Amino acid sequence: MIPVDLFWSFRSPYCYLALGRIQEIQRQYAVEVTLRVVMPLAVRDPDYFESLPPARGIYNAMDAKRTADHLGIPFGRPEPDPVVFETDRRRPTAHQPYIGRLSRLGAFAAVNGKGMAFIGTVAPMMWAGGVVGWDQNGHLATAAGAAGLDFSEMEGAIAARPDFYDGLISDNERRLATAGHWGVPTLVVGGEPFFGQDRLDVLAWRLDRLGARR
Numbered sequence: 001m002i003p004v005d006l007f008w009s010f011r012s013p014y015c016y017l018a019l020g021r022i023q024e025i026q027r028q029y030a031v032e033v034t035l036r037v038v039m040p041l042a043v044r045d046p047d048y049f050e051s052l053p054p055a056r057g058i059y060n061a062m063d064a065k066r067t068a069d070h071l072g073i074p075f076g077r078p079e080p081d082p083v084v085f086e087t088d089r090r091r092p093t094a095h096q097p098y099i100g101r102l103s104r105l106g107a108f109a110a111v112n113g114k115g116m117a118f119i120g121t122v123a124p125m126m127w128a129g130g131v132v133g134w135d136q137n138g139h140l141a142t143a144a145g146a147a148g149l150d151f152s153e154m155e156g157a158i159a160a161r162p163d164f165y166d167g168l169i170s171d172n173e174r175r176l177a178t179a180g181h182w183g184v185p186t187l188v189v190g191g192e193p194f195f196g197q198d199r200l201d202v203l204a205w206r207l208d209r210l211g212a213r214r
Contacts, residue, residue: 001031002029002032002189002212003031003032003034003189004032004033004188005033005034005036005188006022006033006116006187007038007181007184007186007187008035008036008037008106008184008185009038009039009041009103009184010037010040010099010102010119010123010126011078012184013064013068013075013127014185014196014197015185015197016075016126017064017067017071017075017197018185018197018200019124020071020073021197021200022187025200025203026116028204028213028214029212030212030213030214031207031212033187034110034115035110035115035116035119036172036175037103037106037107037110037115037168037169038103038173038176038184039099040083040099041182041183041184042083042092043083043092044173046091046092047091049085049090050090050091061077073128074128074129075127075128075129076127076128076129076130078126078134079133079134080098080135081098082098082102083096083098083099084096084098098135103169104158104165104169105118105122105155105158106119106122107165107168107169107172108154108158108165109147109154110168112149114147114148114149117147117148117149118143118149120147121143121144121147122140122144122147125139125143175188179191179193180193181193183195183196185197187203189203189210190210192206
């Protein structure tokens with residue numbers, strides 16, 4: 001089995017759009033994919049969005065919807081937004097209840113061997129456009145259960161040791177930087193990063209060169 005690190009953010013539309021093809025790579029190749037949750041770049045670098053041209057956000061929103069249409073994947077922005085921004089600026093607030101909770105849940109799932117299963121149920125619930133209020137009404141608990149996890153156990157473990165799970169996330173961010181990138185989704189094979197949902201075919205090519213096809 002060839003180890004593959006998947007650096008992932010729950011706020012990235014491109015992580016969601018890549019998910020089905022990453023799962024297909026898991027089926028077609030002898031790989032062991034390890035989920036490594038990172039905080040969104042907007043949270044890692046609070047100046048990030050304000051430093052970008054305004055057109056970038058407009059283009060990315062259009063491109064994500066177009067890519068979903070091209071792939072035949074249902075799509076809708078999560079409500080609420082996993083990152084909370086200041087009222088009058090594209091700058092994240094200091095307190096981040098949604099993305100902090102999601103990221104810790106993902107870190108728990110990963111360290112307990114259920115990372116890929118967890119994002120496989122949570123990401124479509126958030127991003128497929130069928131759920132408003134993904135953080136309420138037991139949606140996360142249902143998704144966790146579908147991934148083979150006990151949601152009450154997850155939340156209890158995180159409440160008991162939040163710094164441990166925050167440390168896992170910080171370590172993942174350091175690993176991403178060491179691999180030579182900053183964005184998501186990034187998959188790393190043998191120290192070589194493959195950034196973006198539009199590089200999955202190149203990743204498959206590399207795995208073919210490594211003789212990993214089943």
